[in-house]
Amino acid sequence: MHNLRSTRSLWATTICAAACLSLTACGQNALLPRVGGQGPVMAQQSSTERLARAFTSNTWTSGAPLPTKRLGAGAAVVGTKIYVIGGFGTRGALGKNEIYDTATNKWTTGASMPTKRWVLAAQAVNGIVYAIGGDIGNSNTQLSTVEAYDPVHNTWSTKASMPVAVSSMSSSVDGGLIYIVGGYTNATGRYNGVEVYNPSSDSWTSAASLNVAKSNPNVGTVGSDIVAAGGLANSGKVVEDNEVYDPQTNTWTTKKNVPAPNSGACSAGIGGSLYAAGGVKLTSPLVTLNAYDLSTNSWSKLAPMPFAAILPAAATVNGKLYCIGGAKSGDTVHHDEYYNYVQIYQP
Numbered sequence: 001m002h003n004l005r006s007t008r009s010l011w012a013t014t015i016c017a018a019a020c021l022s023l024t025a026c027g028q029n030a031l032l033p034r035v036g037g038q039g040p041v042m043a044q045q046s047s048t049e050r051l052a053r054a055f056t057s058n059t060w061t062s063g064a065p066l067p068t069k070r071l072g073a074g075a076a077v078v079g080t081k082i083y084v085i086g087g088f089g090t091r092g093a094l095g096k097n098e099i100y101d102t103a104t105n106k107w108t109t110g111a112s113m114p115t116k117r118w119v120l121a122a123q124a125v126n127g128i129v130y131a132i133g134g135d136i137g138n139s140n141t142q143l144s145t146v147e148a149y150d151p152v153h154n155t156w157s158t159k160a161s162m163p164v165a166v167s168s169m170s171s172s173v174d175g176g177l178i179y180i181v182g183g184y185t186n187a188t189g190r191y192n193g194v195e196v197y198n199p200s201s202d203s204w205t206s207a208a209s210l211n212v213a214k215s216n217p218n219v220g221t222v223g224s225d226i227v228a229a230g231g232l233a234n235s236g237k238v239v240e241d242n243e244v245y246d247p248q249t250n251t252w253t254t255k256k257n258v259p260a261p262n263s264g265a266c267s268a269g270i271g272g273s274l275y276a277a278g279g280v281k282l283t284s285p286l287v288t289l290n291a292y293d294l295s296t297n298s299w300s301k302l303a304p305m306p307f308a309a310i311l312p313a314a315a316t317v318n319g320k321l322y323c324i325g326g327a328k329s330g331d332t333v334h335h336d337e338y339y340n341y342v343q344i345y346q347p
Helices: 046-056
Strands: 059-062 074-078 081-085 097-101 106-109 121-125 128-132 146-150 155-159 170-174 177-181 194-198 203-207 218-222 225-229 242-246 251-254 266-270 273-277 289-293 298-302 313-317 320-324 342-346
Touching (some): 074 128, 074 313, 081 121, 128 177, 170 218, 170 266, 218 273, 266 313, 273 320, 273 342
Parallel strands (some): 074 121, 218 266
Antiparallel strands (some): 059 342, 074 081, 097 106, 121 128, 128 146, 170 177, 194 203, 218 225, 225 242, 242 251, 273 289, 320 342
16 A cells, blocks of 8 residues: 555444443444434433443444545534535545534535645634645645635635645644644655644744654644654554654653554544544554553553544544544545544543
């Protein structure tokens, strides 16, 4: 594989009952609680509230399906809404902008992104969604393009380009800045650079490079630090590397290795931990969910995803991890393997 970056190979758990620990064990929709008040009521009486709470942690539920099946989309959060932009669909790279309201469990459509692309980075700062870099499709052409979406006016504008064209990167927001971590370029293959975008000044700077060059690492802000674990190396293998960035000292420090290395997962920081769900190891899609606790420098294995997903879009709202879309194989030829699932994890 050109490993998440080649033309053809870019690549349940819920409350069924106390003894049912996965969607696959219970059937895809059996007693599947949904957001927005739909689905079975898990606890109506005060006498059962404590028991219900015990069963609602470390569980997966599902949301309303993504209107357009795709993998490699970006996702950014403004309020309770998740903006899912770009990605690769049945007709190639997309500019679609579909908006999931986690409060109502409904989807709407916003103005399309001007530049169609996938394996991009997307983040929101001060109510504006930023779409950064990515690839235009099957031509292995990385982009430095940055476009900003204003949800209030439903309009896009062009911002300062990245210093380098990158795709298959990961990203996180820390202190009002957007950090683009790792990725892939034609010049270097897997990239160890860390580029920092300041929305206030519409300008870019470079931070200290990763210790290990990798594409699609699991990245998230934990406290005031940024964790970058796993990802794909130039060797074509996923790496066990786990490193943490301190913005105050501009340094990366190597931490405890990833116990189950993966790439192209659904990852984000929630509370004091980085959560990483799904992704791929070699060519096998994963359902594994692991969490890294920064304070104890330790990993824990949690409830597996209902459906194995490669390159789902990732977002967090109100302490929950949303894994949106993705694919079973990540192969851009097998369109029937693209997902419209919205898988929601409650820590």
